[in-house]
Amino acid sequence: MTNRLPQKASSTISMLQDLAKLANYSLMDTLNCDPDATKNGDDHAPRQVFTGHYVPVKPTPIIDPEYVAHSKNFFSELGFADSMAESSDFVRMFSGDISQVPEPMRKVGWATGYALSIYGTEYIQQCPFQTGNGYGDGRAVSVLEAVINGRRWEMQLKGGGRAPYCRGADGRAVLRSSIREFLAQEHMHALGVPTSRCLSLYVSKTEKVKRPWYSEGSRSENPDMLVSEAVAISTRVAPSFIRVGQLELFARRTRKNEHPKALEELEKIVLHLIDREYANVVNKQFTTPDKLILLAREFRSRLTSLVANWIRVGFCQGNFNSDNCAVGGFTLDYGPFGFCDVFNPHYQPWTGGGYHFSFMNQPSAAQSNFDMFCSSLRPLLASHQDYLLKLDEIQSGFSKVMEAQMEKMWAAKLGLSSLKTASHKALCSALLSELGTLMMQTPVDYTIFFRELSSVPNDIGPLKKSFYNGAAHDTTPKEIDKRWAAWLAKWKTLLSSSSEETSRQMKRVNPKYILREWFVVPAYQQAAVGNYSLIRELQDVMTQPYEEQSKDVEDKYYRLKPPEFFEVGGLSHLSCSS
Numbered sequence: 001m002t003n004r005l006p007q008k009a010s011s012t013i014s015m016l017q018d019l020a021k022l023a024n025y026s027l028m029d030t031l032n033c034d035p036d037a038t039k040n041g042d043d044h045a046p047r048q049v050f051t052g053h054y055v056p057v058k059p060t061p062i063i064d065p066e067y068v069a070h071s072k073n074f075f076s077e078l079g080f081a082d083s084m085a086e087s088s089d090f091v092r093m094f095s096g097d098i099s100q101v102p103e104p105m106r107k108v109g110w111a112t113g114y115a116l117s118i119y120g121t122e123y124i125q126q127c128p129f130q131t132g133n134g135y136g137d138g139r140a141v142s143v144l145e146a147v148i149n150g151r152r153w154e155m156q157l158k159g160g161g162r163a164p165y166c167r168g169a170d171g172r173a174v175l176r177s178s179i180r181e182f183l184a185q186e187h188m189h190a191l192g193v194p195t196s197r198c199l200s201l202y203v204s205k206t207e208k209v210k211r212p213w214y215s216e217g218s219r220s221e222n223p224d225m226l227v228s229e230a231v232a233i234s235t236r237v238a239p240s241f242i243r244v245g246q247l248e249l250f251a252r253r254t255r256k257n258e259h260p261k262a263l264e265e266l267e268k269i270v271l272h273l274i275d276r277e278y279a280n281v282v283n284k285q286f287t288t289p290d291k292l293i294l295l296a297r298e299f300r301s302r303l304t305s306l307v308a309n310w311i312r313v314g315f316c317q318g319n320f321n322s323d324n325c326a327v328g329g330f331t332l333d334y335g336p337f338g339f340c341d342v343f344n345p346h347y348q349p350w351t352g353g354g355y356h357f358s359f360m361n362q363p364s365a366a367q368s369n370f371d372m373f374c375s376s377l378r379p380l381l382a383s384h385q386d387y388l389l390k391l392d393e394i395q396s397g398f399s400k401v402m403e404a405q406m407e408k409m410w411a412a413k414l415g416l417s418s419l420k421t422a423s424h425k426a427l428c429s430a431l432l433s434e435l436g437t438l439m440m441q442t443p444v445d446y447t448i449f450f451r452e453l454s455s456v457p458n459d460i461g462p463l464k465k466s467f468y469n470g471a472a473h474d475t476t477p478k479e480i481d482k483r484w485a486a487w488l489a490k491w492k493t494l495l496s497s498s499s500e501e502t503s504r505q506m507k508r509v510n511p512k513y514i515l516r517e518w519f520v521v522p523a524y525q526q527a528a529v530g531n532y533s534l535i536r537e538l539q540d541v542m543t544q545p546y547e548e549q550s551k552d553v554e555d556k557y558y559r560l561k562p563p564e565f566f567e568v569g570g571l572s573h574l575s576c577s578s
């Protein structure tokens with residue numbers, strides 16, 4: 001849960017040729033290519049893909065690309081020189097033109113199919129053919145796998161043009177959503193929450209597409225106009241982009257006996273996943289059933305820890321379907337996400353997400369995804385009754401492990417990690433429950449409250465900085481103050497370390513700066529007219545979320561959400577993320 005500092009790589013990569021030498025395409029070289037695909041990657045029209053793990057696809061470059069941003073921290077971790085981000089061959093490649101890349105890089109990328117289930121219900125309705133064979137990466141095209149300083153990374157262009165899974169859409173992402181995703185990924189990494197990373201962001205100076213969006217100050221739930229927005233390509237990077245939905249696709253085909261190679265394809269993708277994401281915990285010599293059991297246990301541990309971390313930092317993924325759940329156990333798809341300002345267990349920035357995918361319901365959403373993951377492994381264990389039972393046990397243990405992760409997380413947020421006895425734990429849980437009620441009745445700003453508490457204040461004065469006065473409570477302010485004072489006193493009796501030590505520990509888990517939507521809006525509005533300075537400022541502030549930073553930064557970014565921003569479309573909620 002601590003902030004991971006970027007590690008400086010040993011050697012510097014300053015040219016695309018240097019990077020090319022590290023290319024190593026494990027997915028393309030070990031998995032099955034769709035036999036119906038055109039090998040040159042000119043496969044952009046929507047169609048059904050019946051077999052195979054991937055389709056070769058050439059990305060479609062954006063016209064007149066312009067540099068917007070790159071992640072300095074991630075560049076440094078990879079050993080990339082900053083100057084690369086604006087060098088012509090790098091810009092060309094990561095704005096979608098891979099026709100000139102140096103060998104052994106390849107001039108064709110790939111897209112993958114996946115299935116979608118929402119809360120454990122399998123869907124095919126989102127597929128234009130009503131079969132599930134036309135669903136997958138519709139606008140995400142991977143262009144490189146490379147082993148850099150001993151770590152394997154896949155680089156994927158988001159908004160890289162149409163793939164057969166595009167379902168008739170344009171394959172593009174707009175600058176607005178790309179900036180949100182770019183900033184959020186690097187912020188989450190700095191918060192110590194596992195996530196895909198963001199390498200670079202380029203915008204087209206001339207190419208635009210239309211998207212539904214909100215008019216200025218609109219309070220409408222759904223967008224009330226169409227806007228023309230510049231297209232952009234952001235490159236996201238992860239050890240793999242394998243989703244629960246991907247395993248699910250091959251398991252569905254196996255169950256339905258859709259083609260003779262279905263079971264083999266399921267086994268191949270699962271073993272490939274283990275190589276890419278779990279090689280350090282799953283011994284290569286083990287039998288496949290043993291590998292699967294270890295995989296399930298480890299994924300359960302990563303997923304429960306991930307969701308506890310989301311709640312720790314006030315993050316709501318918004319649409320935690322099986323197709324947005326990375327089996328590597330990290331955050332993926334920053335579309336309808338948001339960081340909560342006011343604490344509300346049902347906080348949900350996406351108008352289509354409802355209660356299911358709301359803030360405090362994320363453990364439950366995760367469980368549905370984990371159930372689907374386990375179902376997808378089952379066909380591979382069909383002749384191993386004993387292993388099926390082991391898998392059942394791991395699956396049914398999810399809620400207990402999730403609960404334990406949540407308890408650990410809340411204890412850390414409250415500076416009470418050292419409470420070990422059952423009676424202390426019971427006190428901590430009672431304290432937490434009273435806190436939840438108080439936070440909602442007051443109501444409070446989630447981030448500011450925990451950060452102020454982290455200073456171990458003598459009285460409730462500092463905590464009041466986090467109060468949104470008069471919005472929702474049905475109790476008088478005096479009564480509320482009294483209850484807060486009593487709560488604070490009770491909390492203090494449970495602290496076992498000195499105030500200084502408690503404060504130090506709490507400030508490592510309770511961030512001061514959070515990427516609130518109303519910080520991002522002006523950044524993408526200014527970027528739309530070519531001014532990227534606010535993006536740089538946010539990059540700077542949000543990649544040091546636990547630091548105190550300067551007085552200016554504090555005045556600007558350590559603030560309650562202004563009342564005029566509540567219930568405004570695009571600021572408080574969004575219906576479309578693309």
Ligand SMILES: Nc1ncnc2c1ncn2[C@@H]1O[C@H](COP(=O)(O)OP(=O)(O)OP(=O)(O)O)[C@@H](O)[C@H]1O
Nearest residue numbers: 136137138139140166169170171172333334335578
């Ligand atoms: N403009 C678009 N053109 C083609 N396909 C799209 C477009 N927008 C979304 N899709 C596809 O629709 C599906 C569901 O949309 P979602 O909002 O999750 O997309 P996304 O943000 O592009 O996804 P991800 O980050 O998970 O790759 C995804 O498979 C995505 O690839």
Ligand SMILES: [Mg+2]
Nearest residue numbers: 323324333335
């Ligand atoms: Mg998605």
